[in-house]
Amino acid sequence: MSIIEALILGIIQGLTEFLPVSSSGHLELGSYFLGVESENNLLFSILVHGATALSTIVIFRKDILQIILGLFKFQWNEETIFASKIVLSMIPVGLVGLLFEDQVEALFGGKILLVGCMLVVTALLLSFTYFNKNHEGEVTFKSALIIGIAQAIAILPGISRSGSTISTALLLGVNRERAARFSFLMVLPPIMGAMLLKIKDVAEAPSLASDIPVLSLVVGFVAAFVAGLLACQWMISIVKKGKLIYFAVYCGVIGILTVIGSLLF
Template identity: 65%
Template sequence: MSLFEAIILGIIQGLTEFLPVSSSGHIEIGSYFLHVQSSDNLLFSIIVHAATALSTIVVFRQTIWEIIRDLFKLQWNESTQFASKIVLSMIPVGVVGVLFEDKIEALFGGNIVFVACMLLITGILLTITYYTKDQDNKVTFTKAIIIGIAQTIAILPGISRSGTTIATALYLGVEKNKATRFSFLMVLPPILGAALLKTLEFAKAPEIASGNISGLTLAAGFIASFIAGLLACQWMIAIVRRGKLIYFAIYCFIIASAVLIAQLF
């Protein structure tokens, strides 16, 4: 992987982790057209996922600090309830991720036709939100588990994690700001958990998993992903507030169609 490729893929990861267009799908498409070797992907994936996790922490640092502070009060307060809902939402994706993620990657990894089809589904999910009435409800425990189940679908490359969770929350009547905050914070533990699992996998055979990627290239990918993630996270909060997800639905349809046409010819 070259320095240029690392920067491009880092930007793709940072932007698409938060924008509802599927980071895994775009990484698959980007890797395919840049001809990035699979041996480079594991270590690089760890680095860019850590970068996007850090950007989430930076954007929501005040909220995260308030939750941690209130947890130490050992009271059943709003922060404790919110944290409990986050944990509850993590259970479905944790189970599916541990049991099936490797099988899914083996079946669909590198299959950009499948990725394009899943991007079409993401576009449909986002389109439906355009016709969903604005409501002012909170995330309940029942809604948290439903949103968590929806998140498991995003294991498929091309299905947007943020798009699916935010769309599901909006379908359930959750207020836009609450839906966005819950969506971004609920994916933080799975992102960190996935990075940890990949790190353990890397530790078993570092000489194989690292390929020929250099430290400078990894640093470039990390910085690109972190900066792009910061911008995309804040941008996405404003986009959901204004109800403009339909534009990303159109984008998904265009990219998916372009990939399918490219594969035909």
């Protein structure tokens, strides 16, 4: 992987992790068109996902600190309740990751027809929120579980994690700002868990990372982190203003073009 390829893929990861356009789908497309074999870049994947997780922590550092301090009070308070909802939302994606890991991994690796179809699904989901104007509610335990199921479905390349979770929250009547906050915070534990599993894979098979230049890894990490900071703040603003319909159009167009391209070439 060259420095330019690492820079491009890092920016793609940082931007699309937060914008509702599917980071996995865009990374698959980016790797495909750059001729980079994504399945052989496990260490790079760990670093860029770690970079976007770090950007989330930076943006929501006050919220995270407040939650941690609240947990150490050992009371059934607002922070404990919020953390419990986060844990509940993790169950579906955790079950999918543990029970269907091999099947999920088989969906990646240049299957751009699937990516295109799932981008169209993302476009439809984002479009539905445009017609739902009831956004005044809280994240309940029931809605946290449903949002968690949406996150599990977003494992499919082309289904946007942020798009599916935020859209689901909005369709359930959750306040826009609360929907964005919950969506971005709920992904941190699964990302950390997935990173630990990938680190274990690299430790067991060092050859998976041996051919990646250190400078490319550094460039990819920095690019993903900076792009993630910008995209996270931008996405929060977009959700507050109710502008997800523009990304629905984008995902629809890219998805249809990807499907056509995969069938013709």
